[in-house]
Amino acid sequence: MERTRPLPLLDRRRILKGAALAAVPYVLLPETRAGARTPAVDHPSAEWQPATSLNYTASSRPTTYTVDQVVIHVTQTTYAQALSIFQNPQKKVSAHYVVRSADGHVAQCVRESDVAWHAGDWDHNTRSIGIEHEGWVDRPAYFTHTLYERSARLTASVCDRYGIPKDRAHIIGHHEVPGTDHTDPGPNWDWVRYLRLVNSA
Ligand SMILES: [Zn+2]
Numbered sequence: 001m002e003r004t005r006p007l008p009l010l011d012r013r014r015i016l017k018g019a020a021l022a023a024v025p026y027v028l029l030p031e032t033r034a035g036a037r038t039p040a041v042d043h044p045s046a047e048w049q050p051a052t053s054l055n056y057t058a059s060s061r062p063t064t065y066t067v068d069q070v071v072i073h074v075t076q077t078t079y080a081q082a083l084s085i086f087q088n089p090q091k092k093v094s095a096h097y098v099v100r101s102a103d104g105h106v107a108q109c110v111r112e113s114d115v116a117w118h119a120g121d122w123d124h125n126t127r128s129i130g131i132e133h134e135g136w137v138d139r140p141a142y143f144t145h146t147l148y149e150r151s152a153r154l155t156a157s158v159c160d161r162y163g164i165p166k167d168r169a170h171i172i173g174h175h176e177v178p179g180t181d182h183t184d185p186g187p188n189w190d191w192v193r194y195l196r197l198v199n200s201a
Contacts, residue, residue, distance in 0.1 A: 042161070043097070043154055046108040051086035051094040057115040061126075067112070067162040069128035070155050070171045071119050072194075074142075074184040079134040083107060093117050095130035097154060101142045104150030112158070119177045129158045137186025148190070152197030159198070166198050 041048050061067050075082040079100040086094045086109045095118040098107045110116040118130030133151060135142025155171060164170050168191065174182045 040111060041108045042112040043106060043108060043157060046097065046106040046154075049083050049086075049098070049107040049109050051109040051116070052089045054089035055086055055092060055094040056110045056117055057125075059113060059115045059126075061113045061115070062162060065115070065126040067127060067129060068164055068170060069124065070158055070164065071124065071128045071130045071174055071177065072155075072171065072185050072189070073118060073130060073132045073174045073182075074135050074137050074186060074189070075132045076136055076184070079105075079107075082132055082134065083109065086110075095132040097130070098132040099134065099147055099151045099154070101134040101144055101147050104144070104146035106150060106154055112161070119174065120180050120182065121177050124177045131155065133185065137184055137188065140188035143188060143190070148194055148197055152194060153201045156198045156201035166195070168195065171195065171198065 059065065073095060075098065077085070079098060082095075082098050085091045086098075094110050094116045096108060096110045096112055096116050098109060099105070100107075112129055115125050116130045117125060118132070119125045119128060131151060131154060133143070133147060135147075156166065158164065159166050159170070171194075173189065173191075174180060174184045175186075
């Protein structure tokens with residue numbers, strides 16, 4: 001995205017000259033154009049809603065760990081409350097993304113290169129991208145068509161970025177993480193529909 005777009009060659013030469021730096025219009029510098037306030041999202045349409053840095057492990061994936069899974073979660077709380085939990089250092093929990101029920105809006109809370117704390121298991125945290133969905137396992141009305149669709153688009157793009165097969169061996173539910181006592185996304189999550197959407201996204 002904007003963040004990584006290289007400067008045009010002409011501008012790079014001018015900057016390398018050093019003395020000419022002052023002559024470069026301010027707006028041409030990527031630091032000022034992207035700016036500290038501009039989100040560093042990995043998924044282009046996501047809104048940057050950062051978790052506190054105390055709720056995830058900074059890393060340099062996929063260099064540090066291979067990313068070969070997507071873990072699907074349900075928040076058991078509202079979208080807004082989920083974001084606020086991730087911002088609370090006492091909660092010791094986070095996910096890379098939260099998808100809102102009503103409109104499928106996607107918030108990114110942790111960079112994909114970092115290890116979010118969502119699976120409850122270090123091995124699965126290091127190897128996966130965690131996606132939370134606003135809703136409750138026993139309230140299927142929260143799993144709207146737009147939530148499925150926007151989430152599937154997100155999962156498809158994650159799979160494309162890391163070469164992850166778009167199948168149930170690699171796109172798993174939190175309940176499938178060995179040793180977990182979590183049940184999400186629960187029996188109302190339509191895996192057949194979701195996988196079909198991921199594969200057609
Ligand atoms: Zn979960």
